[in-house]
Amino acid sequence: xxxxxxxxxxxxxxxxxxxxxxxxxxxxxxxxxxxxxxxxxxxxxxxxxxxxxxxxxxxxxxxxxxxxxxxxxxxxxxxxxxxxxxxxxxxxxxxxxxxxxxxxxxxxxxxxxxxxxxxxxxxxxxxxxxxxxxxxxxxxxxxxxxxxxxxxxxxxxxxxxxxxxxxxxxxxxxxxxxxxxxxxxxxxxxxxxxxxxxxxxxxxxxxxxxxxxxxxxxxxxxxxxxxxxxxxxxxxxxxxxxxxxxxxxxxxxxxxxxxxxxxxxxxxxxxxxxxxxxxxx
Numbered sequence: 545x546x547x548x549x550x551x552x553x554x555x556x557x558x559x560x561x562x563x564x565x566x567x568x569x570x571x572x573x574x575x576x577x578x579x580x581x582x583x584x585x586x587x588x589x590x591x592x593x594x595x596x597x598x599x600x601x602x603x604x605x606x607x608x609x610x611x612x613x614x615x616x617x618x619x620x621x622x623x624x625x626x627x628x629x630x631x632x633x634x635x636x637x638x639x640x641x642x643x644x645x646x647x648x649x650x651x652x653x654x655x656x657x658x659x660x661x662x663x664x665x666x667x668x669x670x671x672x673x674x675x676x677x678x679x680x681x682x683x684x685x686x687x688x689x690x691x692x693x694x695x696x697x698x699x700x701x702x703x704x705x706x707x708x709x710x711x712x713x714x715x716x717x718x719x720x721x722x723x724x725x726x727x728x729x730x731x732x733x734x735x736x737x738x739x740x741x742x743x744x745x746x747x748x749x750x751x752x753x754x755x756x757x758x759x760x761x762x763x764x765x766x767x768x769x770x771x772x773x774x775x776x777x778x779x780x781x782x783x784x785x786x787x788x789x790x791x792x793x794x795x796x797x798x799x800x801x802x803x804x805x806x807x808x809x810x811x812x813x814x815x816x817x818x819x820x821x822x823x824x825x
Contacts, residue, residue, distance in 0.1 A: 550666050554734055556774040557669035561727035562747070563754035563766035564676055568720035570752070570760055571689075572713045573696040577748040578619070578635035579724045581642035582612040584743035586725025587732035588652045591661050594733070596651075601663040605729040612725025613718050620717040624710055639748055647740035657739030664733035672726060680763040692716060757798055759805030768807055 562579060569576040590608030593599040599607075623634040652658055683689040694702040695712045703709050732738045750773075758769020776794065780787045798806075 552775070552778055554664075554666050554669050556771055557666070557673045558727050558731050558734075559750075559754065559770040559774045560673050560767055561676060561723055561730070562751040563758070563770040564680065564763060565720040565723035565727065566748075566751040567680075567755045567760070567763050567766040568716045568723065569713075570755055571692045571696055571763075572716045573699065574624075574713055574716070575632050575752060576635040576717065576720065577632055577745065577752065578639040578642075579720065579751050580743040580745065580747035581639035582616060582721040582724035583728035583731070583747065584642050584646055584740070585612040585615055586728030587738050587743070588646050588649075588658065588728075589725075590729035591658045591732045591738060592652055594663070595658060595660045601733060605726065605733075608729040609722050609725040612728070613722040616718045616721025617714065620714045624713050624717070636745065636748070639743075639745060643740045643743050646743075653739070655739070657737060658732075659737040661733040661736055661738075664730050669730055669734070672730065676723060677763075677767065684763070688712070688715065753795075757795065757802075757805055759807035761805070761809040762807060765805050765807040769805070772806070 562583065565579050565582070566576065586605075586608035588608075589611045590601075590604040593604035593607055594601060619635075619638055623631060623638070626634050646652055647655055683692075691702070691707045691712050692715075694705075694707055695709050699709050702712075728743070731742070735742075754769035754773055755766045756769075757773065758767070759765025773795075777787065777791055780790050783790050
């Protein structure tokens with residue numbers, strides 16, 4: 545495969561994982577802008593283990609994901625006490641603290657970054673995407689998934705019927721951190737070089753944007769949003785200097801015309817019924 549197309553597809557796969565990590569929190573009605581921080585933890589921990597300590601990729605990837613998940617649990621305990629915009633600002637502050645930490649942490653290269661990683665392939669990224677899509681399919685019909693959606697729809701009503709709202713949101717935060725950590729580890733070992741600027745605020749904002757524009761009612765919206773808005777800037781390259789302007793205009797138009805996102809649960813139900821009707825016929 546052409547190197548350019550392979551790179552675009554790899555970026556798309558990593559963006560899908562990031563979108564799913566953001567969706568995990570949005571599924572419980574909490575918007576997190578700290579996913580880039582969890583991604584950085586997964587990237588730097590796994591890179592340090594493979595480059596400096598000679599670990600194999602898979603154990604290092606697992607260690608990076610676990611480090612991000614543990615950090616998510618530690619951060620979630622105090623941050624989940626915040627409400628509304630204060631929660632958003634708390635997660636944003638966390639992401640910036642992590643970025644600044646790695647920018648000045650000499651064992652992982654500091655401002656010069658890290659290099660020398662390798663081992664990630666497009667096939668590996670695709671396999672992880674497939675695994676997490678299957679896990680989210682199972683999650684949607686599980687008890688934990690129904691509890692998360694009940695919390696999203698009305699946390700007071702969910703609490704009144706015995707759902708542990710804080711526990712559901714903590715589980716969502718830890719799960720999102722784990723997925724972001726895996727995305728970071730895969731990114732680091734595919735890009736072969738990382739520095740703290742790779743994990744800035746815009747990375748978290750884009751992950752949330754993928755979910756909102758794709759549709760927040762189902763995880764398929766996160767997947768679709770990541771696919772479309774990874775490929776769209778590449779498709780607009782023929783516009784040269786006007787490419788980003790056209791991209792921004794399309795985003796604004798979509799938010800006006802489809803405020804609920806491209807995919808809704810109602811649309812998926814109708815699609816499923818139409819397909820079932822054709823199969824029956």
